[in-house]
Amino acid sequence: MQALHGVSLGVEKESITAIIGHNGGGKSTTLKSVAGLIKVQGGRITFKDREISNMPPHEVVIEGISLIPADRKLFPYLSARDNLRMGAFSNRAWPRRDGNLEMVYSLFPKLLQLQNKESRTLSGGEQQMLIIGRALMSEPEVLMLDEPTAGLAPLLVNRVFEVIKDIRRRNVTILVAEQSAAKILGIVDMAYVMENGQIVLQGKSRELMDNPLVVEAYLRV
Amino acid sequence: MYAIMALGFSLIWGIVGVFNFAHGATYMLGAYISFTLITWGLNASLSISIMIVIMFILGVLIERFCIRPFSAYRGTSSYVMNCVIVTLALAIAIETAVLLIYGGEFKTVNPFAPGVVVLGDFRISNQMFYSFVIGILSIVAIALFIEYTRIGLAMRALAQEPIAASMMGLNPNAIYSITFGISSALAGLAGALLAPVYSIYPSVGWVSFLYAFIVVILGGLGSMTGVVAAGFLVGIIKSVGTIWLSGQWVMAIIFGSLILVLLVRPRGLFGTRVG
Numbered sequence: 001m002q003a004l005h006g007v008s009l010g011v012e013k014e015s016i017t018a019i020i021g022h023n024g025g026g027k028s029t030t031l032k033s034v035a036g037l038i039k040v041q042g043g044r045i046t047f048k049d050r051e052i053s054n055m056p057p058h059e060v061v062i063e064g065i066s067l068i069p070a071d072r073k074l075f076p077y078l079s080a081r082d083n084l085r086m087g088a089f090s091n092r093a094w095p096r097r098d099g100n101l102e103m104v105y106s107l108f109p110k111l112l113q114l115q116n117k118e119s120r121t122l123s124g125g126e127q128q129m130l131i132i133g134r135a136l137m138s139e140p141e142v143l144m145l146d147e148p149t150a151g152l153a154p155l156l157v158n159r160v161f162e163v164i165k166d167i168r169r170r171n172v173t174i175l176v177a178e179q180s181a182a183k184i185l186g187i188v189d190m191a192y193v194m195e196n197g198q199i200v201l202q203g204k205s206r207e208l209m210d211n212p213l214v215v216e217a218y219l220r221v
Numbered sequence: 222m223y224a225i226m227a228l229g230f231s232l233i234w235g236i237v238g239v240f241n242f243a244h245g246a247t248y249m250l251g252a253y254i255s256f257t258l259i260t261w262g263l264n265a266s267l268s269i270s271i272m273i274v275i276m277f278i279l280g281v282l283i284e285r286f287c288i289r290p291f292s293a294y295r296g297t298s299s300y301v302m303n304c305v306i307v308t309l310a311l312a313i314a315i316e317t318a319v320l321l322i323y324g325g326e327f328k329t330v331n332p333f334a335p336g337v338v339v340l341g342d343f344r345i346s347n348q349m350f351y352s353f354v355i356g357i358l359s360i361v362a363i364a365l366f367i368e369y370t371r372i373g374l375a376m377r378a379l380a381q382e383p384i385a386a387s388m389m390g391l392n393p394n395a396i397y398s399i400t401f402g403i404s405s406a407l408a409g410l411a412g413a414l415l416a417p418v419y420s421i422y423p424s425v426g427w428v429s430f431l432y433a434f435i436v437v438i439l440g441g442l443g444s445m446t447g448v449v450a451a452g453f454l455v456g457i458i459k460s461v462g463t464i465w466l467s468g469q470w471v472m473a474i475i476f477g478s479l480i481l482v483l484l485v486r487p488r489g490l491f492g493t494r495v496g
Binding site: 085092 | 378
């Protein structure tokens, strides 16, 4: 079944880009295709002038693109620390794992306390932090987040956005798929609106926030 | 000893998700290969070490040619069925080859360490003693490997969440190869160590395979400690049992306990993940 039709989007280096739109519109499919989890039938995906369409997922990570999927997928019986270490598995990131581990702990001090607990025993918010930390361990150049705030309490949602901004400051390019346009548009530079597998609108987030169509469809709670 | 066999089998099941029916065959091969090497004049430790390396490579080859071609079906029940059939076929092929090369008669293998160890009232043959010690050391070594090395970490992660693991930059095929290699090496080791005790013949692998299977189910699919504990349990039951009862009774007891345990705890004694 074809989910995406003629989707064409580009992400600029060291920017934060969002894909917004109602669920089922193709946001996740787009991210997963880039990550190599879904095969691309027609069309191409390029990264830094290299074609990466249909690369197996582990090679995409080695290229420098990491995805945090919507369903999180922690390693449930591994400790928090082992989950993080696993994030640094690639040959590229492994030598610097200790330094990166410290970096993640400084970003999420709670994880340091929880480091020996099995990840499945952590609360939703803690798991989310762990997931983001784990993705950072792979030293990505591009970090993709699929619905990072789903199911989180408002306080944690803000925390996640703080973290995203922090990550951006470390020169990581970010692509976020988020159902709630209201939350995300304030943070990002560019946004694409996807519905039914197509991009219906795109532009700088400022413009979109002022666009009456967008306001009507997405920003009115 | 059964613990070693079971561990290897359980590793493949837990990580690759496949029943390796050729596991018994690898046990048998290990025995034959080291027997051959010894017959050619190499001393015991060297033969066994070489055999382990050979078995490891064999395991990798098995993964590559018998399992990997089906990887497109991974995650479906037909995948497991396919691998069962393939490994079963492989086992039969290997057994037939050995039969042709070596003949089907029972061969007795001289113990590596003649003599007896006397511990108080008990006399154990040196052979048994060394086998036991080597067995324990191997298990400890593997446990440490899985817990503390990078590859061990990868194996644990892959067993728990295959998709997430590949998103960490992990090439699943590479890990599967290593897993098969380790499993084969372990089976071969068990085969070589027990060869002097039970004499070898081409079908010798199946008994061990059966035991490995029982131990894995008893201990719980997917739990390392459970498998090891169950391995020892079965070993003890068997040894103690054969002293007082006939062989048939021992088997009956073992199977009976298996049924009992499964009724009470369908996941096995220590099973944490659903098999």
